[in-house]
Amino acid sequence: MSVMQKIISCGTRLDAVTGPLTRLARCSRGIHLGSTDSAARKLIPNEYEEPLIRTSIPGPKSKELLKNLDNITKNTGGVQYFVDFKESLGNYIVDVDGNRFLDTFMQISSIPVGYNHPAVLDALRDPEYLHIMVNRPALGVYPGSSFPTSLDRALLSVAPKGLKHVQPMMCGACSNENAIKQALLWYRREKRGGDPPTQEELETCLHGQEPGCPPYTVLSFDGSFHGRTIGCLSMTHSKPVFRLDIPSMDWPCAPFPRLQYPLEDFEAENRAEEDRCLKEVARQIEESRAKTRDVAALIIEPIQGEGGDNHASSYFFNQLQKICKEHGVAFIVDEVQTGCCTTGHFWAHEAWNLPEPPDFVVFSKKMLTGGYYFKEEFAVDGPSKVFNTWMGDPPKLLMLAAVVDVIKKEGLLDLARESGQHLMDGLQDLQAKYPQHLSRARGMGTHAAIDSIDGDTAAKIVRMARDKGVIMGACGKQSIRFRPSLVFQPHHVDIAIDTFNDVLSQL
Structure with missing residues (x-):
C-alpha cells in the first residue's frame, strides 16, 4: 500500500508516515477520547472552555440584522447568523446573540490560527505598517518598497x-x-x-x-x-x-x-x-x-x-x-x-x-x-x-507572515497530525457505533470527512450539532466535513466528537 493510501485509509492514518501515536484512553461514553499532554496548555490565552447556547439559532438579533441585510443585498439565503468577531477567540466563534460555538469549519477553511490570534493582532497594530494598511497600491505598477521583503x-x-x-x-x-x-x-x-x-x-x-x-x-x-x-x-x-x-x-x-x-x-x-x-x-x-x-x-x-x-x-x-x-x-x-x-x-x-x-x-x-x-x-x-x-493585498502578507511565525514556533504542523489522528479515531468509533448512519471516515491531518446515509441526514446532523454548539460543514452529496484551525487541539476534538455522538444518539 502506498504512503498516500495509508494516510487516507480508514484505520491507518498519519501515524503511517510520522511514527505511531499512542491510542488515547476512552471515557465511559465509549467514543469520547481522553486528551493528550498537548491539550494541557492553551495555545490561545483565555480561550473559552466550551460552547454555550443562549438562544435558538439564529437568535433575535441575527434575525433583525438579516432583515436589514436582505433589504440591501437580496442575497442572504446562505446566512446562518451574524458574528460578533470581537468576542470570538481561538477555536470559538460567538454570534451577536451571545451563542458560542466550537468552530470546526472556520469560515470554510479560511482562518489559519483561530479567531483573534494575539500574534496576528499585534502585526496589524504595529504603527510601522500603518501606511501599508491605509494605502492599497496597484502592485503591478506601483509596489511599495517593502513589497519584495513581504x-x-x-x-x-x-x-x-x-x-x-x-x-x-x-x-x-x-x-x-x-x-x-x-x-x-x-x-x-x-x-x-x-x-x-x-x-x-x-x-x-x-x-x-x-x-x-x-x-x-x-x-x-x-x-x-x-x-x-x-x-x-x-x-x-x-x-x-x-x-x-x-x-x-x-x-x-x-x-x-x-x-x-x-x-x-x-x-x-x-x-x-x-x-x-x-x-x-x-x-x-x-x-x-x-x-x-x-x-x-x-x-x-x-x-x-x-x-x-x-x-x-x-x-x-x-x-x-x-x-x-x-x-x-x-x-x-x-x-x-x-x-x-x-x-x-x-x-x-x-x-x-x-x-x-x-x-x-x-x-x-x-x-x-x-x-x-x-x-x-x-x-x-x-x-x-x-x-x-x-x-x-499587502496587509494580508503582514498577517500571513505572523501566521507562519506562529506555525513554526508552536509546532502547528505536528499538532495538525496529532489532532488529526485523534479526530479520525473519534470518527472511526462513531462509524462503528452508528453504522446505520455513518461510513467512509477519511482524512489527512484535520482535513477530514465522514459520510452520512444521504444528503438530508447529513444536513440534519450539521444543523443539530450547530444547535448544540459545534459548527461542522457539509460537502458532496452526503458528506460531513471538518476544517478546523491549526490551533485545534485534542481537547477540542473531544468536544466535537462528544457532541457528534449526542446528535447521532437522537436520530
Whole structure:
C-alpha cells in the first residue's frame, strides 16, 4: 500500500508516515477520547472552555440584522447568523446573540490560527505598517518598497519545494483564473516556438476568433471545484447550484477516482479504479489534440472539497504528472483548501513524493491571500499579460507572515497530525457505533470527512450539532466535513466528537 493510501485509509492514518501515536484512553461514553499532554496548555490565552447556547439559532438579533441585510443585498439565503468577531477567540466563534460555538469549519477553511490570534493582532497594530494598511497600491505598477521583503517572508519562506516564483492574487478563484491564463500563455508561446504574434493574431483576438484566440482547453475532473467566476465554472463539476444557467466553455472533464473504504480491504479494486481514470485522462488529451482542441493544462485538487472530500493515492497523482509530461500539458495543483498545514503537510502534494514539483500550485483560504507558485519556464514574457489593479493585498502578507511565525514556533504542523489522528479515531468509533448512519471516515491531518446515509441526514446532523454548539460543514452529496484551525487541539476534538455522538444518539 502506498504512503498516500495509508494516510487516507480508514484505520491507518498519519501515524503511517510520522511514527505511531499512542491510542488515547476512552471515557465511559465509549467514543469520547481522553486528551493528550498537548491539550494541557492553551495555545490561545483565555480561550473559552466550551460552547454555550443562549438562544435558538439564529437568535433575535441575527434575525433583525438579516432583515436589514436582505433589504440591501437580496442575497442572504446562505446566512446562518451574524458574528460578533470581537468576542470570538481561538477555536470559538460567538454570534451577536451571545451563542458560542466550537468552530470546526472556520469560515470554510479560511482562518489559519483561530479567531483573534494575539500574534496576528499585534502585526496589524504595529504603527510601522500603518501606511501599508491605509494605502492599497496597484502592485503591478506601483509596489511599495517593502513589497519584495513581504513576499519573501510570507510566501517564499513556505514555497513548495522546487518552486521559487510566486504571483500574488486576491482570492482562490482569481488565483485559479490567472494560473490557467499563465499556463495558456506558456502553451501558445511553446507552439509559436518563441516567435512574436502575427498581425492576424493581434487583430482576430479582439473578436475572440482564431488564430488570435486558439481553441485550447483545460482538463478538470468530475466532482471538482475551482471557483465561481466564469472561467473557473468551466472547470467546476461538483454541484448544480454553481453552474445552473451560466454559459461555460466546452472543456474536457475526466473522472476522479471513487475509492472504497477501508483502503486496505480494497487495494486491487482501488488501483483498478485509479487506472481507469488515468486511462481516460490520457484518452481525452489525445482525442482533444486530434480535434485541434489541445489540452494546454490540467487542474486538480489534492482532495476534492465541495465534491465530497474525495481522495486519491500518491500513485494516481504521480501517474497523472507523468501523463502531463508526456503530452506537454501544464500540471496545476489547486491547494486553495488543502494548503497551509491542514493535511499534516504544509502542502498536501508533498505526500505524493513527486519526481519534480507541479508546474503551478495555487493557494488561498488559510494562506489569507491568494496566488500561485510556478516554475520559471512558465513566467509571462511581457507586461500586463497577468494583471489586475491590485494583484494581492499587502496587509494580508503582514498577517500571513505572523501566521507562519506562529506555525513554526508552536509546532502547528505536528499538532495538525496529532489532532488529526485523534479526530479520525473519534470518527472511526462513531462509524462503528452508528453504522446505520455513518461510513467512509477519511482524512489527512484535520482535513477530514465522514459520510452520512444521504444528503438530508447529513444536513440534519450539521444543523443539530450547530444547535448544540459545534459548527461542522457539509460537502458532496452526503458528506460531513471538518476544517478546523491549526490551533485545534485534542481537547477540542473531544468536544466535537462528544457532541457528534449526542446528535447521532437522537436520530
